Amino acid sequence: MSLDLVSTLPYDSITSLVRKAAYGLVTTCILGTAVYAGYRVASPEKHLIRRHRHPELNDQIEKVLDSLKISDEQLIHMMHILEEEMNAGLSPATHKKASVKMFPTYVRNIPNGTEVGQVLALDLGGTNFRVLLIDLHGNSKIELTSKIFVIPQSIMIGDGKHLFRHLAECLEEFMEKENILNSGTCYPLGFTFSFPCQQESLASARLTAWTKGFSCSGVVNEDVVKLLQEAINEKGINAKCVSLVNDTVGTLMACAYKDPSTAIGLILGTGTNACYIESLDRVGTWDGDYNEPKQVIINTEWGAFGDNGRLKHLRTKYDEEVDISSINPGKQIFEKMISGMYMGEIVRLIILDLLQHELLFLGHRDTYSDYKAALYNRGGFYTKFVSTVETDEGIKFSNTRRVLEDIGIQNPTYDDCAIVQHICRQVSKRAARLAGAGLAVLINRIGKSNITAGVDGSLYRFHPRFKRNMERCMESLVNKDIKFKLTLSDDGSGKGAAMVACVAERIFEHDKETADYETLTKSLIN
Numbered sequence: 039m040s041l042d043l044v045s046t047l048p049y050d051s052i053t054s055l056v057r058k059a060a061y062g063l064v065t066t067c068i069l070g071t072a073v074y075a076g077y078r079v080a081s082p083e084k085h086l087i088r089r090h091r092h093p094e095l096n097d098q099i100e101k102v103l104d105s106l107k108i109s110d111e112q113l114i115h116m117m118h119i120l121e122e123e124m125n126a127g128l129s130p131a132t133h134k135k136a137s138v139k140m141f142p143t144y145v146r147n148i149p150n151g152t153e154v155g156q157v158l159a160l161d162l163g164g165t166n167f168r169v170l171l172i173d174l175h176g177n178s179k180i181e182l183t184s185k186i187f188v189i190p191q192s193i194m195i196g197d198g199k200h201l202f203r204h205l206a207e208c209l210e211e212f213m214e215k216e217n218i219l220n221s222g223t224c225y226p227l228g229f230t231f232s233f234p235c236q237q238e239s240l241a242s243a244r245l246t247a248w249t250k251g252f253s254c255s256g257v258v259n260e261d262v263v264k265l266l267q268e269a270i271n272e273k274g275i276n277a278k279c280v281s282l283v284n285d286t287v288g289t290l291m292a293c294a295y296k297d298p299s300t301a302i303g304l305i306l307g308t309g310t311n312a313c314y315i316e317s318l319d320r321v322g323t324w325d326g327d328y329n330e331p332k333q334v335i336i337n338t339e340w341g342a343f344g345d346n347g348r349l350k351h352l353r354t355k356y357d358e359e360v361d362i363s364s365i366n367p368g369k370q371i372f373e374k375m376i377s378g379m380y381m382g383e384i385v386r387l388i389i390l391d392l393l394q395h396e397l398l399f400l401g402h403r404d405t406y407s408d409y410k411a412a413l414y415n416r417g418g419f420y421t422k423f424v425s426t427v428e429t430d431e432g433i434k435f436s437n438t439r440r441v442l443e444d445i446g447i448q449n450p451t452y453d454d455c456a457i458v459q460h461i462c463r464q465v466s467k468r469a470a471r472l473a474g475a476g477l478a479v480l481i482n483r484i485g486k487s488n489i490t491a492g493v494d495g496s497l498y499r500f501h502p503r504f505k506r507n508m509e510r511c512m513e514s515l516v517n518k519d520i521k522f523k524l525t526l527s528d529d530g531s532g533k534g535a536a537m538v539a540c541v542a543e544r545i546f547e548h549d550k551e552t553a554d555y556e557t558l559t560k561s562l563i564n
């Protein structure tokens with residue numbers, strides 16, 4: 039809404055517009071009157087009045103944020119494209135060139151809660167590396183101890199050998215603390231490795247490409263289980279990696295342990311990805327048997343959706359900038375519009391753009407010209423700030439103020455806070471709607487009357503309205519005859535890997551020759 043337009047509107051419609059947009063009743067009236075009064079005065083004072091306008095009434099800011107808005111019609115169109123891309127990934131004729139790879143995981147079934155055993159799991163997700171010791175009690179009960187370790191940036195982009203050595207060192211430290219190091223027992227270990235892999239058997243998977251900021255040398259095309267086991271053996275640690283799963287599969291498994299209607303595993307953390315249970319007759323790339331159960335879990339690797347340009351119409355200049363300055367330009371386009379690794383960065387670029395166009399932090403532009411300042415640096419606005427800013431309800435903006443002061447904006451005004459919150463809401467809402475539409479494609483495709491999606495990842499877990507925004511858009515995108523549920527799967531990716539490892543270990547013990555994914559998955563009987 040421009041200044042001129044507002045001045046031609048009757049008083050009532052202006053205040054009601056303001057009322058709609060404002061956060062508290064009292065302030066609404068005050069603001070509404072202030073805006074109206076302001077617009078009627080001579081132009082020299084307009085600048086001052088602008089400071090009291092609500093962001094939604096500032097058409098220049100709205101124009102910027104309009105580029106982030108994706109209508110339901112656009113989402114439905116995107117769902118059709120995603121479905122086509124998924125089919126391309128599943129067809130042997132097009133798989134090689136397909137962006138959405140749709141890797142069959144060879145996991146054919148889900149656990150039934152009766153699995154028992156004590157197993158280790160390693161969960162390498164992108165930001166966090168967790169080591170877990172899990173006790174499956176066999177009655178859907180799980181006991182768990184875990185520790186998070188940091189993967190230093192130098193290791194993320196260094197020699198692959200150092201990465202796996204680091205993982206083994208963390209494992210050793212954890213086992214020592216748990217008093218199970220050199221205990222005489224060799225512990226089965228499940229490895230959650232959340233990067234795209236061509237799986238060859240239960241305990242063998244070749245990395246196809248690094249994502250999420252990793253680029254260790256000497257790992258692409260190699261068997262990551264072998265690399266891990268070599269590092270474990272080098273240190274003489276009493277653990278044997280018996281299975282590798284993607285984090286989406288781990289999440290689906292862990293959720294299914296408690297809820298048998300689980301058919302989807304979704305990750306919304308550093309990156310985004312999903313897996314789901316697919317009928318074998320739709321998996322053209324399937325090279326296993328067609329015995330019961332005639333289904334297999336497909337790791338979609340949907341983060342790469344759009345890598346062939348098919349999402350171009352939905353991307354903004356900020357998405358392009360995020361992509362260009364990443365270590366994998368042109369790759370993981372869908373992921374870069376949704377996940378935690380990029381969300382804060384999109385917000386930072388928008389804030390910076392508004393600051394440079396004097397639409398935000400008025401009076402700060404000159405003082406905030408230190409190019410070392412957070413806003414001028416990649417990664418200077420954390421995704422967790424988006425959650426913090428969006429937890430503010432009402433007009434006090436105490437969290438938002440804290441965040442802004444953190445990034446060097448001293449004494450932000452009401453408008454500064456409201457605009458930053460508005461930006462965060464738009465960026466996270468877009469992400470939630472995109473992820474929700476992706477999930478709707480999977481749910482409609484599965485087509486059962488009751489479907490649960492297990493979800494893991496800090497973005498989903500900590501963002502105050504991500505789930506709500508997803509559900510809201512999914513209500514109109516999911517077929518009306520399907521009831522769906524999103525369930526937070528606490529530590530799901532690690533727990534699920536442990537479940538697979540637990541069953542795998544039994545099979546290894548029972549028949550060392552035929553211990554493969556298929557044998558395993560036939561044991562994971564519904």
Ligand code: ADP
Pocket residue numbers: 162163164165166167306307308309377378379380421422423425494495496497498500501
């Ligand atoms: P991983 O992806 O390594 O398995 P997580 O699921 O914990 O790990 O996701 C980590 C990512 O989640 C971080 O990179 C960050 O972008 C995002 N994140 C962390 N805390 C929050 C938060 N409070 N709100 C939103 N996103 C967050």
Ligand code: MG
Pocket residue numbers: 161162163285307494495531
């Ligand atoms: Mg994870």
